Amino acid sequence: EDAAGQENFDRLIAEDSRIEPRDWMPEAYRKSLTRQVSQHAHSEIIGMQPEANWITRAPSLKRKAILMAKVQDEAGHGLYLYSAAETLGTPRDELNEQLLSGRAKYSSIFNYPARTWADMGAIGWLVDGAAICNQVPLCRASYGPYGRAMVRICKEESFHQRQGWEILYELSHGTPEQKQMAQDAVDRFYGPALQMFGPPDEDSPNSRQSMAWKVKRFSNDDLRQRFVDMIVPQAEALGLTLPDPDLKWNEERGHYDFGELDWDEFMSVIKGDGPMNTQRMARRIQAHEEGAWVREAAAAYARRQAEQNAP
Numbered sequence: 001e002d003a004a005g006q007e008n009f010d011r012l013i014a015e016d017s018r019i020e021p022r023d024w025m026p027e028a029y030r031k032s033l034t035r036q037v038s039q040h041a042h043s044e045i046i047g048m049q050p051e052a053n054w055i056t057r058a059p060s061l062k063r064k065a066i067l068m069a070k071v072q073d074e075a076g077h078g079l080y081l082y083s084a085a086e087t088l089g090t091p092r093d094e095l096n097e098q099l100l101s102g103r104a105k106y107s108s109i110f111n112y113p114a115r116t117w118a119d120m121g122a123i124g125w126l127v128d129g130a131a132i133c134n135q136v137p138l139c140r141a142s143y144g145p146y147g148r149a150m151v152r153i154c155k156e157e158s159f160h161q162r163q164g165w166e167i168l169y170e171l172s173h174g175t176p177e178q179k180q181m182a183q184d185a186v187d188r189f190y191g192p193a194l195q196m197f198g199p200p201d202e203d204s205p206n207s208r209q210s211m212a213w214k215v216k217r218f219s220n221d222d223l224r225q226r227f228v229d230m231i232v233p234q235a236e237a238l239g240l241t242l243p244d245p246d247l248k249w250n251e252e253r254g255h256y257d258f259g260e261l262d263w264d265e266f267m268s269v270i271k272g273d274g275p276m277n278t279q280r281m282a283r284r285i286q287a288h289e290e291g292a293w294v295r296e297a298a299a300a301y302a303r304r305q306a307e308q309n310a311p
């Protein structure tokens with residue numbers, strides 16, 4: 001217990017100021033942020049897989065170059081976020097070990113397969129769209145390194161969303177088969193994208209404390225609503241339909257009403273039983289093992305440099 005530290009922490013939070021790595025912070029704050037930021041990093045890294053799957057089959061050289069750049073951006077976001085998480089005191093190796101051993105979560109959305117080229121459009125438009133909606137408020141998160149990381153990441157995510165939108169627009173204005181492929185991708189990704197915002201507020205154990213600490217600024221349901229309101233007119237402009245018969249403008253609320261999501265499916269996906277969980281984890285473990293020689297070489301090089309520079 002550090003009374004002066006706690007008082008300073010409370011003051012910084014009340015002032016909407018920022019907590020920095022060297023500041024005293026409650027252990028629960030450190031722990032919860034390490035959880036959220038590292039899971040966010042894991043999501044970026046696992047999230048490379050569905051799209052990497054299509055790099056070799058992109059329909060043109062230009063599309064391929066764009067997709068490669070996007071997947072590299074996700075890697076960059078992951079590394080950036082691991083660095084932000086490390087400032088809270090847990091080393092990168094340990095965070096990575098939590099992922100590889102299955103103890104840490106990563107976003108449910110990446111446990112769905114990317115079946116067609118149109119899925120690259122749906123992922124960009126809906127998945128990156130949901131990511132931006134969730135992450136723009138995180139730019140104001142009370143923990144400095146996380147908030148600052150989010151600013152950069154959001155800029156890149158908006159480019160990602162635009163490229164996804166453009167893929168879907170082209171397909172939906174192409175042949176009837178292409179339009180159907182775009183519609184099918186949106187049909188499959190719509191529900192899972194809405195679930196990226198997390199469980200409904202009454203089933204969200206972390207929200208209350210996280211909002212009191214000004215890490216989260218809006219609740220899961222509020223952000224989900226904001227996202228639905230944003231994508232309805234975008235879907236109309238694309239000429240595609242959102243697969244929800246209950247989707248309807250509610251004049252009184254000033255928002256779109258939408259149907260109940262499949263929360264049983266969500267729970268089973270985050271417990272590890274989604275369509276692609278096994279494959280995603282196997283691939284990540286394999287990539288980690290195949291990268292062992294790089295880590296060993298880098299460590300040997302650093303050791304030699306240190307020896308040579310020793311007085």
Ligand code: FAQ
Pocket residue numbers: 035036039040041043044047048074105106107108109123127128131134195196197198199203204205206207210216220270
């Ligand atoms: N999937 O109490 P809450 C991207 C867990 S974007 C899996 O509401 P919280 C970009 C939650 O961790 C995707 N697990 O939790 C990209 C908690 O479990 P825990 C990543 C979920 O933290 C695009 C439990 O359920 N974005 O990668 C999910 O207050 C394209 C109870 O939930 C972020 O991580 C879920 N959908 O709110 C990359 C954003 N939802 O930890 C490649 C930062 C909840 O107690 C390609 N994170 N859980 O064991 C956040 O904003 C929050 O952590 C939430 C969850 C909103 C995700």
